[in-house]
Amino acid sequence: MTELKIIVCAKQIPDPEAPLSDVSVDTVKLEVLVDAPQVISPFDENALEAAVRIKEETEAKITVLSLGRKVSDTVLRKTLAAGADELILLEDEAFEKLDSYSTAAALAAAIRKLDGYDLILTGRQAGDWDSGQVGLILGEMLELPCISLAREIRIEEGSVVVKKSLPDGYERVKARMPALVTVSNEVGELRYISRTKMLKMIQGARSIPSWDAGDLRVPQEFLNKMAIAALSSPPDMGRDCQLMEGSIEEKAEKLAAVFKALR
Amino acid sequence: MNDVLILGKVKEEALDPRTLELLSAGKRLAGGKGGGFSLLLMGDEVSAQADEAASHGPDKVYKLEHSLLRGFKPDLWLAALEQACRQINPRILLMSHDFVGMELGPRLACRLHTRLTTDCIALSIDSESGLLLRTKPVSGGNAISVFKCPGEPQMATVRAKVFDPSEPGAAKGEIVEIRPKIDESMIKVESLEVVREDVVALDKAEVVVAGGAGLGEADGFELLEELAEALRKSFSNVMIGCSRVAVDKGWISSDHQVGLTGTMISPDIYIAVGISGAIQHLVGMTHSKKIIAINTDPACNMFKVADYGIIEDYEEIIPALIEKLEEVS
Ligand SMILES: Cc1cc2nc3c(=O)[nH]c(=O)nc-3n(C[C@H](O)[C@H](O)[C@H](O)COP(=O)(O)OP(=O)(O)OC[C@H]3O[C@@H](n4cnc5c(N)ncnc54)[C@H](O)[C@@H]3O)c2cc1C
């Protein structure tokens, strides 16, 4: 078999695990302000891990696509350090805060520009807007077989075989490639990348291509912003926490008493 | 007049509780606009459930039956649903944010060239534009956003348990049959096997002992199980929960995961062991009646939402706690 071409769609977002105290909401500008470094959205890291595992079994080339108003290549170069072969940034003012349909349209345009593909992997949902749509819409636009919520992905003679999560177990499904698969966290964490490897990739001379809306030839009417009418802070979840004091034994005793009272 | 259409679902031979919640959401939306609401049921045999649904007062219950629709086969269900939508032509289409809605929603929205908002917790109609206002937690739950999108049908998937289930009444809706044109050639993704696993019904738990990355290793869950066992002497339905990181690390299966992309629960007691309290975890458990946090980091988020806290290494405190619980009982 010739080299398998895998595309991984990875979005750059502010760290979704930032402590609550570093997140605020601008109700006028309709923005969530996160005082945290940019990262790759976690499920997209799972998708990349799935791709790298396939590459360990089969001859494969992994291309990472990341779209945004401005994408940091320092953040995204991590994908190269982890085992991706190519990284393409899709950057344009017009790509800011796109809705799911438009994001998928722009990604589809980029994918059509590539030299063919067999498998497209996306995360199940991005950690900034928690939408969970771009992957499946992209699959529909490209008229591909779509498989959602993968927990394991294997390649078998021109087909992709996926264990897809169900509420009470899983389903093993199979589709001819090219196909699109959305990836869930059961696939496993992105492998550990050593500091040296990471630094080498970040400081490396390798230039990362960047395509804009003109390069992709997506018409302006396909680039719609998310239609946000209002944005607010959630209700306060805080409670008064009573901390147990004393030796381990005393703390255990106090906690046991709490259970007794609740029983 | 078909204002609001609800995609219902059958579970264990009856209407899924989620469908009853959608029925009350749909009823309220339609009522506010003086329009009607209808229900669509798909499957190989849904007549009994269609009759059941008729008593919840929809204008119509659309019954879409086909032998190929036995079990959820996304490609066929999508094709049939698309045909039904083109025929019924609803202004608003609601589905549950479950494995069916999460898959069909985005794909159908693309085919119908409209916009979907997922995982909504409130819905209303904008009086000016007549558009659906779709309220949805974003950024894990750090913010609540209201979306107002153009296009028809106005589509949303709805989070479980945010609407009270509808009660059957006297009004009887008309049952209308829809015949889908589907065949096996539409299947692009072939099902090889469905494997049912013993999964924990976390939403039925009274007490949840949950572990996270702080356990450091899979064996940590054995200690949590010992704690659960000790608690079973005083409480019923004590179950093990976990954070996403524990699943990612392969320590425990994902049916135990609590949170945004796991199960959202509100047990009587939630014990968070070695879980930092990221927002995506918190949204799944902060409605618990009592929250107990065990963590080595005094600054962690979990203490901010807990009623009781112990700053201690779990490997030290849990064995001591088990001992005390045995003494008390
Ligand atoms: C879109 C999206 C969806 C997500 N969905 C979910 C979801 O459904 N559920 C979920 O849980 N997460 C979810 N996450 C992930 C979430 O953001 C966090 O990464 C995750 O909850 C962190 O898990 P944790 O608390 O176990 O790990 P960590 O954040 O690493 O916390 C470990 C904690 O253990 C403590 N600790 C360390 N050693 C000990 C010890 N010996 N004894 C006691 N305490 C100790 C540490 O102080 C720390 O607080 C989601 C993320 C995204 C972006």
Ligand SMILES: Nc1ncnc2c1ncn2[C@@H]1O[C@H](COP(=O)(O)O)[C@@H](O)[C@H]1O
């Ligand atoms: N701007 C983007 N760039 C690259 N991939 C994206 C982008 N937005 C969404 N995706 C992919 O689509 C998945 C689902 O995103 P969403 O529908 O926004 O929750 C993500 O996990 C990514 O894999």
